[in-house]
Amino acid sequence: MALFDIFKKQPAEEDERARAKAAYEKVANLESGGHEARSMRLGMSMLCRAHLDKTFVAGAQQTEAHELAVVVAIQQAKEVPEPPQAPLFQKIKSTNGEALVYLPSEYADEAFAIGMLYQKTELTAQQAIDAAQRLADRICYDTLKLNTAFVALQFLRDELAEAADAAAEEADEGSNPAADADRPQA
Numbered sequence: 001m002a003l004f005d006i007f008k009k010q011p012a013e014e015d016e017r018a019r020a021k022a023a024y025e026k027v028a029n030l031e032s033g034g035h036e037a038r039s040m041r042l043g044m045s046m047l048c049r050a051h052l053d054k055t056f057v058a059g060a061q062q063t064e065a066h067e068l069a070v071v072v073a074i075q076q077a078k079e080v081p082e083p084p085q086a087p088l089f090q091k092i093k094s095t096n097g098e099a100l101v102y103l104p105s106e107y108a109d110e111a112f113a114i115g116m117l118y119q120k121t122e123l124t125a126q127q128a129i130d131a132a133q134r135l136a137d138r139i140c141y142d143t144l145k146l147n148t149a150f151v152a153l154q155f156l157r158d159e160l161a162e163a164a165d166a167a168a169e170e171a172d173e174g175s176n177p178a179a180d181a182d183r184p185q186a
Contacts, residue, residue, distance in 0.1 A: 020102040041144045047101040049150040050092040059115025086112030
């Protein structure tokens with residue numbers, strides 16, 4: 001029976017991973033600069049953006065879980081678990097449903113590390129955004145040969161903007177002379 005195992009079809013997940021990696025490599029190696037090639041590059045850049053964002057989040061979440069597991073292991077005098085690793089493949093929701101997207105380890109590892117450092121508060125939100133944007137620029141300009149880069153970590157940018165708006169509103173309320181005039185004097 002084992003002899004015939006080599007003729008079995010690869011599991012669906014392995015096929016899907018191979019297709020995702022092949023799609024990435026095909027677009028990254030395009031020589032043409034025509035409309036179709038640009039369209040393919042833009043499409044891949046959007047998938048890479050989603051991968052980068054999800055990998056950043058995974059880095060933050062898995063770091064938190066790993067640090068807790070380390071504490072528990074130390075308390076129980078057990079072996080400390082291995083640190084988490086960046087996923088090279090991410091399931092991304094697209095207009096055509098879910099797609100498996102590949103990002104080479106050099107990029108996935110960096111996005112994951114940025115998320116880890118952010119979780120450990122070794123990077124501020126702005127530093128994480130800046131680092132992720134530099135990574136996005138490399139992916140878009142160097143690998144995908146695009147003229148513009150995607151915006152990395154938009155969700156974190158939005159959170160920072162909301163926090164800044166809330167702080168500005170609080171500051172405005174605290175220094176409003178009209179509001180001060182309405183307050184009773186002591």
